[in-house]
Amino acid sequence: MDLRIAHLYPDLMGIYGDRGNVIALSQRARWRDIAVEVRAYTTGMTFDPDWPDLFFFGGGQDIGQDVVGADLQGPNGDAVRKAIAGGAAAFSVCGGYQLLGTEYLPEVGDPIPGLGVLDVHTKAGKQRFVGNLVAETPEGLLVGFENHSGRTYLGPRAVPLGAVVVGHGNNGEDHTEGAVQGKLVGTYSHGSCLPKNPWLADKLLTWALERRHGTVRLSPLEDREERLANEQAAAVARARP
Ligand code: GLN
Numbered sequence: 719m720d721l722r723i724a725h726l727y728p729d730l731m732g733i734y735g736d737r738g739n740v741i742a743l744s745q746r747a748r749w750r751d752i753a754v755e756v757r758a759y760t761t762g763m764t765f766d767p768d769w770p771d772l773f774f775f776g777g778g779q780d781i782g783q784d785v786v787g788a789d790l791q792g793p794n795g796d797a798v799r800k801a802i803a804g805g806a807a808a809f810s811v812c813g814g815y816q817l818l819g820t821e822y823l824p825e826v827g828d829p830i831p832g833l834g835v836l837d838v839h840t841k842a843g844k845q846r847f848v849g850n851l852v853a854e855t856p857e858g859l860l861v862g863f864e865n866h867s868g869r870t871y872l873g874p875r876a877v878p879l880g881a882v883v884v885g886h887g888n889n890g891e892d893h894t895e896g897a898v899q900g901k902l903v904g905t906y907s908h909g910s911c912l913p914k915n916p917w918l919a920d921k922l923l924t925w926a927l928e929r930r931h932g933t934v935r936l937s938p939l940e941d942r943e944e945r946l947a948n949e950q951a952a953a954v955a956r957a958r959p
Contacts, residue, residue, distance in 0.1 A: 719931050720753040721923070724770035724806075726798070726814065727760045727778070727786045734865060736776030736811050738910030739919075743772070743809075746919050750937055752927070761789045765797035772807045772926035773798065775814025777866075777908060780824045780842075783813050787830035790817065795833055802835050807901035807925040811911060812866050815897070815904030816840040822868060836902050837873035843890075850955035851907055853880030853887060853895035857917045860895065861951035862907025870904075872897050879905055884955040901925040914951055916944040 725740050744754045759765050759773075778786070790798065802808060808818060816822040819838035822830045832839075846867045853860040860880050869889035872878065878888070879896025887895030887906060896905035903922065905911060912919040920936050927934040 719927060719934075720755070721747045721926060722769055722771045723754065723756045723926075724759045724765075724773050724801075725756055726773055726775040727782070727789075728758050728776070729760055730782035730786055731776045731778035731814050733777050733779065734863075734908035735910045736908060739776070739809060739811065739912045740774050742910065742912035742919050743774070743923060746916070746939065747923055749939055759794070761785060765794045767797040767800035767804070770801050770806045771929045772809065772922060773801070775808060775810040775818060777812030777814060779813075783817060783822060783824075783830050784827075787817060787822070787832070790833055791831055798833055799835055802902065805901070805929040807922055807929070808835070808903070809912075809922050810836075810902070810904045811908060812864075812868075812906050815906065816868050816870065818902060818904055819870065825867065836897055836899050836904055837875035838870050838897050838904065839873070840868040840870040842867045843869045847886035847890060847906075849885055850951070850958065851885035851887065851895065852883040852952050852955045854883055855880035857921070858915070859883070859948060859952050860905065860907055860911075860918065861914050861948050861955065862905070862909035862911045864906040865908060866906055870897070870906075875899055879903060914944065914947045916941045916948075
């Protein structure tokens with residue numbers, strides 16, 4: 719069995735250690751003797767829609783989102799949509815999350831159109847949401863930290879990834895954090911997110927592997943350190959929200 723990860727715009731959308739999510743996904747697969755190939759999908763190249771099992775789309779500054787948004791308005795956006803329609807999964811953080819949605823409206827300038835594959839829309843607010851983030855989900859606590867001005871609102875085809883326990887989450891109003899729609903996941907959890915949230919990493923790996931390998935049951939890993947990291951991050955966040 720093998721896994722193909724397309725890392726979207728790692729040169730432009732790679733702040734706050736988000737590349738650690740690709741490392742975590744790759745390592746959790748390799749610990750299960752699954753071969754992994756990671757390819758950068760970025761500006762100046764033509765995306766192959768048939769190759770990826772999973773996209774990772776990290777966070778970035780507004781200027782990076784401008785450039786990426788423009789690139790996604792062309793054939794590369796069509797290729798990502800085609801791959802997702804064909805069963806590829808996607809994990810997105812912050813700016814990448816915003817661009818999987820319909821649009822991101824920055825504080826200054828024109829709206830940045832998104833891919834429209836995730837039923838969310840985002841508009842920048844005056845106050846940045848910066849700090850520890852904890853959300854309750856059916857599979858466990860999501861922990862990380864957030865740094866965004868965007869307020870993201872879910873449409874009817876998306877469901878929240880979790881309910882905010884500490885921090886602001888999607889918009890600081892409806893107490894939701896992140897979004898899930900089919901095999902697509904968006905979150906505001908930087909950190910990077912997946913090393914401290916192994917339950918989410920394995921969910922994404924399962925979805926990604928199913929595209930070419932059918933139903934997959936991942937063997938359990940000895941996640942003692944990951945669970946301790948999750949518990950400690952949650953305890954620190956609760957003590958110092
Ligand atoms: N520029 C976007 C915002 O501030 C995304 C920032 C990020 O990816 N951390 O909401």
